[in-house]
Amino acid sequence: MAKVDTEILKVMSGELSTTDYIAGQCEGKLAHTLEKDPDSAWIYDLQVAQWGQIRDAHKNGKKLIAFGGPMPVDIIYAFDCQPYYLDQLPLSTAPKGDMNSKFVDLCESKTNQSMCSIDKVEMGALLADQYGVVPDAFVYSTVPCDSSRIAYPIMSKMWGCPTFNIDLPFRRDERGVAYLVQQTKEFITFMEELTGKKLDMDKLKASMEIANRTNELIGKIADLRKHTPCPLPGMLLVTNACMSGMAADPAMIPFLEKELEMGEMMIAMEMGACMNGEKYRMLFLQNMLWTQLKAYTYLEREYGAICIMDVLGHYHPDIYEHIDNFEDCLKVMAVKMMNLPMIHGAAGPVDYYCDRIKYLMDEFNINASVFLGHVGCKHTWASTKILSDYIQQNYGMPTLLIDVDCIDGRYKTAEEVQDAIGEYLTTVVKL
Amino acid sequence: MDYKKLFDANISKESVVAWRSAGKKALGVVCCHVPQEILHAADVLPVRLRATGCEDYNEAEVWMSSFSCSFAKSILQYFIDGVYDLDGLVTTDGCMQAARVYDNWKAYSKKIGKEQTLIEIGAPRMNSATTKAYYKEELKILAGELEKLTGNKLTDEKLLKSIEIYNEARGLVKQVLELQKAEHPVITGAEALTIMLAETNMPVEEYIDLLKAFLADVPSRKPITDYRARLMIIGSALDNPAYIKAIEDKGGLVVADTLCFGSMTFGDEFKVDKSDIFGSIASYYLDRIVCPRMIDNRDALHKLIVNRALDYKVDGLLYVKMQNCECWGGENTYLEPALKDAGVPILYLEREEKLANIGQLEIRAEAFIEMVEKEV
Ligand code: SF4
Ligand code: SF4
Numbered sequence: 001m002a003k004v005d006t007e008i009l010k011v012m013s014g015e016l017s018t019t020d021y022i023a024g025q026c027e028g029k030l031a032h033t034l035e036k037d038p039d040s041a042w043i044y045d046l047q048v049a050q051w052g053q054i055r056d057a058h059k060n061g062k063k064l065i066a067f068g069g070p071m072p073v074d075i076i077y078a079f080d081c082q083p084y085y086l087d088q089l090p091l092s093t094a095p096k097g098d099m100n101s102k103f104v105d106l107c108e109s110k111t112n113q114s115m116c117s118i119d120k121v122e123m124g125a126l127l128a129d130q131y132g133v134v135p136d137a138f139v140y141s142t143v144p145c146d147s148s149r150i151a152y153p154i155m156s157k158m159w160g161c162p163t164f165n166i167d168l169p170f171r172r173d174e175r176g177v178a179y180l181v182q183q184t185k186e187f188i189t190f191m192e193e194l195t196g197k198k199l200d201m202d203k204l205k206a207s208m209e210i211a212n213r214t215n216e217l218i219g220k221i222a223d224l225r226k227h228t229p230c231p232l233p234g235m236l237l238v239t240n241a242c243m244s245g246m247a248a249d250p251a252m253i254p255f256l257e258k259e260l261e262m263g264e265m266m267i268a269m270e271m272g273a274c275m276n277g278e279k280y281r282m283l284f285l286q287n288m289l290w291t292q293l294k295a296y297t298y299l300e301r302e303y304g305a306i307c308i309m310d311v312l313g314h315y316h317p318d319i320y321e322h323i324d325n326f327e328d329c330l331k332v333m334a335v336k337m338m339n340l341p342m343i344h345g346a347a348g349p350v351d352y353y354c355d356r357i358k359y360l361m362d363e364f365n366i367n368a369s370v371f372l373g374h375v376g377c378k379h380t381w382a383s384t385k386i387l388s389d390y391i392q393q394n395y396g397m398p399t400l401l402i403d404v405d406c407i408d409g410r411y412k413t414a415e416e417v418q419d420a421i422g423e424y425l426t427t428v429v430k431l
Numbered sequence: 432m433d434y435k436k437l438f439d440a441n442i443s444k445e446s447v448v449a450w451r452s453a454g455k456k457a458l459g460v461v462c463c464h465v466p467q468e469i470l471h472a473a474d475v476l477p478v479r480l481r482a483t484g485c486e487d488y489n490e491a492e493v494w495m496s497s498f499s500c501s502f503a504k505s506i507l508q509y510f511i512d513g514v515y516d517l518d519g520l521v522t523t524d525g526c527m528q529a530a531r532v533y534d535n536w537k538a539y540s541k542k543i544g545k546e547q548t549l550i551e552i553g554a555p556r557m558n559s560a561t562t563k564a565y566y567k568e569e570l571k572i573l574a575g576e577l578e579k580l581t582g583n584k585l586t587d588e589k590l591l592k593s594i595e596i597y598n599e600a601r602g603l604v605k606q607v608l609e610l611q612k613a614e615h616p617v618i619t620g621a622e623a624l625t626i627m628l629a630e631t632n633m634p635v636e637e638y639i640d641l642l643k644a645f646l647a648d649v650p651s652r653k654p655i656t657d658y659r660a661r662l663m664i665i666g667s668a669l670d671n672p673a674y675i676k677a678i679e680d681k682g683g684l685v686v687a688d689t690l691c692f693g694s695m696t697f698g699d700e701f702k703v704d705k706s707d708i709f710g711s712i713a714s715y716y717l718d719r720i721v722c723p724r725m726i727d728n729r730d731a732l733h734k735l736i737v738n739r740a741l742d743y744k745v746d747g748l749l750y751v752k753m754q755n756c757e758c759w760g761g762e763n764t765y766l767e768p769a770l771k772d773a774g775v776p777i778l779y780l781e782r783e784e785k786l787a788n789i790g791q792l793e794i795r796a797e798a799f800i801e802m803v804e805k806e807v
Contacts, residue, residue, distance in 0.1 A: 112752075112760030142556035142726045146527050146757035149556065153729050154764050165726050167562050170524050170553025170569075179565045186561065347527075349551060350534040373498075378755050379527035381496040382503065386538045403498070 011099050017132020018125050021099075022092045023051035042258040049251035050088070054133060057082035063195060064133055066159070067245070068122075068152050069141035070168055070337035072184045074211050077248040078204035079191045084135060085245030090121035091238070094290035094407045103128060104408050111154070116376030117407035119151035126155050135159060137194055139187070141166040141337075143347035145379060164190040170348060172338045180334035181327070201326070207248040208320045208329060214247045215317040215336075217256035222316050224263040225308050226364050229272025230281065231263040234296040234307030238288050241313050244340045272306075279304035280425050283360055285311050285371040285387055285399065286380055287342070287406045292414035295421075303422050308364050310372075311356055312342045312380075350383045354390050361395050368429045369399040370421060374406040400424040432644035436633070440483055440625045440672045442514055446633040450476045456518040456548070456581055461506065461532050462525030463696045463721060464554040466712050468597050469570060470521065471635060472589040473577035478517060479631035480506045480532075481670035481692060486785045494535045495528075500755045501784040502668045503528045507535050518580075519548030521573065526724050526758045550576045557726050558717045567713040574709070590708050594701055600635050603642040604697045611686040612743055615654035620664065620685020621672040627693050628670060658684035659804045660746040663775075665689045665736055667753035667782075674782065677789050678749065681797040682804075687743035689736055695721045723758050733766050740775045747803035749796075751780045776803055 007024060010016035030044035057064040063081040067073065076083045093100040103124025104117055110127055125131055138159055140152045156163045166183045169176035188199050224231055236259065246252055272278045280303060288310050289295060299305040318335050322328045338344065345353040360366065369391050373381050388399035402420050405411035425431075436443075447457045457476040460467065470477040482488075482505030491508035492499075509515050520537075524530040533551050540547045552569040555562035574585045607626055610616055618626070626645070630638050659682035664675065670692045675685050688694050698719045703711040717725075720732050740748055748770060752759045763779070770777055778799040780792065 111764050112757070114755050115757060115760050140726075146724070147760075149726050150723060150757055150761035153726060154761055157729075157765065165557050167555045167557040167559075167565075167726075169565065170551075175565075175568065179561070182561050186559075348524075350531070350538075373496075375498055378496075378498045378500070378757065379531055381498040382494075382528055382531035383534055384496050385494045386534060389538070 008096060008099050011130065012102055014128060014130065017130050018089060018093065019051065019055045019132035022089075023048070023055045026051050042255060046251050046255035050246060050249065053082050053249075053251075054084045057084075057133065063136040066135035066138045067140060068138075068148055069143050069166075070340045070343050071139050071141060071166060072187060072333045072337065073245055074207045074248045074333065075184070075188060075191060075199070075204065077207035077210075078199060079195050079197065080203065081136075081191070081195065083245065084133070085242055086122045087118060088242050088245070089125060090118045090407045091241060091290050093121055094409070095293060097409055100291075100408065101410060103130075112150070114376070114378075115151065116145065116147035116374070117405055118376065119147045121407060123151050123155055126158055135161055137162045137164065139164040139166075139190075141168050143168045144342045145346065145377065147376060162190075162194055166337075168337065168343065168347060172348065172352065176338065177331050177334045180337055181330045184330050184333055204329075205323055208323055210250050210253070211248040212319050212323075214243075214249075214252040214256055215319055217253070217260055218243050218247070219316045221256065221260050221263060222309070222314065224260070224267070227267050228281070228365050229274060229278035230306050230308055231266030231272060232259070233273040233300060235293050237307060237310055237313055238290055238293060240310070240315055241288065241341050243315055244317070244336070247317065274300045274304045274306050276301060277304050278306055279431055280368045280429060281306060281308045281364065281366050282368040282370055282421075283309055283311065283357070283364070283366040285357065285369060285373075286377065287312050287372070287374050289372060289404055289417060290406050291409035292412075292417055295414040295418040298414070298418045299421060302418075303425055305368070305421065305425055308366060309360055311353070311360060312345050314344075314356060314360060315339075315341050346377065346380050350386050353380075353383060353387060357387065357390065358394070361391065366395075367397070367431065368425060369395075369397050370424070371399050371401045372417070373401060373403050375403050375411065376405065376407075398428055400428070432640060434641045434644040434648070437626045437629045437641045437645055438622060440628055442481065442483055442509070443632055444514075444516070446637070447476065447478060447517065450634070451518070458548065458550075459510075459515055459517045459520045461520065461522040462529050462554075463691050464523040464525055464716055465521050465552070465573075466570065466716055467635070468590065468593040468712065469574055469585070470577065471593040471596065472585050473574070473581050473583050475577055475581060476634060477521075478515070479696075480509075480515065481628065481631055481668075482506050482509055482784050483628065483670045485509060488784070491535075494539065495531060498755060499531070500528045500667075500753050502670070502753055502756075503532050505784040506532050507539070510536055511539060517547075519550070521550045521552070523552050523554035525554070526756075528755075548576075548580050555717065556724060558728065563710070563713045563717055566717060567709045570709050570712055587705070587708055591703065591705065594703050594708075594712075596635055596639070598700055600630065600639050600642070601697045601700060603639060603646065604694075606646055607642065608687075608694055610649065613654070615656050616684070616686060617649055617652035617654055619655065619676070619679050620662070620688070621676040621679055623685075624669070624675055624688070624690070624693055625672045627696065628672070630696075631692075655684060658682060660684070660800045661686045661744055662747050662749055662800075663687040663689075663740050663743060663745040664749045664751060666749075666751035667756040667759045668692060669751060669782075671784075671786065673786055674751075674792070677786075677792050678796040681793055681800055683747075683796060683800045685749075687739050687745060689732075689739065691722050723762060729762075729765065733762070733769050736766060737769050737773050737775070740770065741773055745775060747776045747778060747799060749778050749780060749799075751782055754781050754783055
């Protein structure tokens with residue numbers, strides 16, 4: 001008989017908050033892994049650290065800053081505050097069927113059914129008053145999408161805490177960088193008023209140095225995937241979406257070092273993540289399927305098909321080259337905001353999306369293209385023909401379009417997704 | 432002067448054909464954040480794109496998928512069908528689906544080898560001194576592109592003249608909207624929307640003349656006395672008066688709106704600072720409350736809606752959302768209690784660009800009218 005997760009039942013009944021649940025789950029998994037398979041414990045170390053920091057921010061004397069979309073997070077760290085990247089919540093609840101559904105349904109009943117389920121979970125948890133933490137400020141930008149731009153102001157009003165917004169420029173050019181630099185300066189003023197402290201340049205440098213180290217590792221790990229066979233499983237890509245928000249967190253460093261070490265070791269041993277050999281190197285044109293992670297393992301095992309990268313999750317961040325030059329650092333921060341996962345492809349003209357696809361197709365030895373399209377992400381769906389034509393014309397590769405809900409597993413089962421991909425690989429790609 | 436053109440909601444090619452055969456340029460405009468004054472000053476005809484009457488957008492759906500907004504898809508369909516034969520397109524990133532009209536228009540025109548001038552400007556989604564300064568530069572870029580396209584120099588004088596002309600149109604439309612405040616208005620809601628839609632595909636000077644002729648004729652129009660409830664309509668892009676007519680046929684009279692194809696597109700008078708004309712345009716367009724695409728205008732938008740409902744003494748409000756429209760997807764959370772406090776009941780409706788399921792609309796509208804009528 002399947003074991004009942006009694007803690008989930010508590011979340012369902014409203015007794016337990018999402019933060020306490022997720023932090024507790026991570027701690028439990030870590031303890032279990034340390035006992036059974038200590039070599040794999042690194043996978044949970046980071047989650048335990050991050051969720052613990054969010055849960056205990058106030059206990060640790062830190063202000064908790066909830067944020068959404070591209071924001072200059074390194075600055076939040078420099079003010080000794082604890083950021084909470086809200087997308088971490090749906091990405092963590094997505095595999096937890098009923099619990100996740102509770103928040104989706106609640107949001108749908110009070111607001112909008114067609115909204116992206118990433119936002120539905122974020123708003124649903126607030127409607128249920130189950131964050132378990134109250135942010136001291138909620139800061140967010142005007143992208144990634146219409147959905148977040150509707151959800152966040154409502155949530156901001158519900159939280160009733162101070163808020164600050166950044167408008168991400170439409171064009172990613174010099175003028176756009178200057179625009180973001182100016183807004184980042186305004187954000188610093190906001191943080192100074194919120195905390196009652198002036199920005200401490202040494203602390204900012206320290207946080208940028210950590211970000212540099214993590215970003216360097218993130219870039220190297222992404223590049224490992226160019227190798228054939230791909231040394232790292234597709235499932236590890238699920239963390240990409242959150243990496244950007246946590247780059248200045250020191251807890252990221254050991255996690256990323258371990259991931260890099262593991263990948264390098266696999267390459268040295270001439271091994272790939274597909275245990276029965278690698279055949280299909282798939283590019284997922286949109287997001288990850290956070291709700292059905294087992295589909296990744298299944299495809300690797302049964303078809304030798306590995307997700308090399310998801311386009312919206314791809315992250316190869318810039319590095320602060322001149323850490324003593326404040327203005328230069330602000331420019332790098334601006335570029336990083338523009339190049340964040342989901343932002344780079346989804347939030348501007350489609351040309352940027354195509355450019356990223358070109359880079360990944362050219363560099364990662366891709367031989368199968370799948371638009372695993374999250375149904376909530378309507379503006380990326382509105383570019384599917386452009387994207388698939390682009391791939392067909394330039395790489396002679398047909399693209400499979402599948403509609404999924406990356407967060408709400410009720411939409412499609414893992415079996416339906418993996419069967420559709422499997423059939424496509426064996427009947428159309430046919431390697 | 433015969434003003435019947437004001438009451439024709441069909442998308443007419445007449446003005447565009449005449450304009451282009453005079454050797455001048457006509458550009459499609461998506462979303463009301465493109466300042467038409469700038470196009471006008473460059474002697475370009477701005478054609479605000481709509482999809483009225485588009486009943487079949489299958490081909491556009493291949494481009495934009497079944498998950499996208501059917502208004503945006505229908506505009507693309509009309510381009511594919513040749514309903515719009517223009518020199519190109521100017522868009523802002525109004526909402527993200529409207530922005531995709533640009534991407535797909537560009538891809539489709541390239542595919543069929545149709546030469547198009549394509550200009551996309553970024554309209555900030557937030558209102559501050561910094562965002563206005565950015566938008567001002569975007570507008571200057573637009574002006575530069577139009578100068579290149581037409582060879583016409585965009586002088587301050589021309590811009591001021593265009594602002595004056597558009598202000599005149601705004602003032603006249605305001606007079607039309609004022610008519611709806613009467614206990615027995617002389618126009619229906621469907622007619623009011625039709626009048627406002629007429630601006631989308633004719634030169635503004637012609638539009639002004641027609642409005643003047645209509646307003647002069649108002650005393651001869653018969654007041655409407657047989658309605659059962661005064662209604663207001665808000666929500667996603669609505670460019671089809673037939674939708675409102677279906678509601679009015681059931682006894683409601685739509686007397687007010689906050690639609691981006693209706694009153695919101697015209698807004699209040701534009702007061703220009705002659706020392707900073709582009710800055711004034713940027714300020715006017717970002718200060719103006721139009722829709723929830725902005726991240727920081729929700730309270731002001733809700734206040735405007737509630738005040739308008741009270742001002743026009745409406746008995747009920749219709750919140751009409753396009754399927755798959757995110758922009759208008761969350762306003763109910765705070766708007767509903769605000770309207771409740773003001774004693775205004777709401778009916779939520781979802782629609783597609785094509786007029787499907789009219790029977791269902793009629794049933795729901797009739798039930799709502801019956802309900803709010805009793806409350807009068
Ligand atoms: S997946 Fe798409 S719709 Fe959802 S948050 Fe990301 S950009 Fe927005
Ligand atoms: S109806 Fe909604 S989704 Fe469609 S173009 Fe307008 S704001 Fe965008």
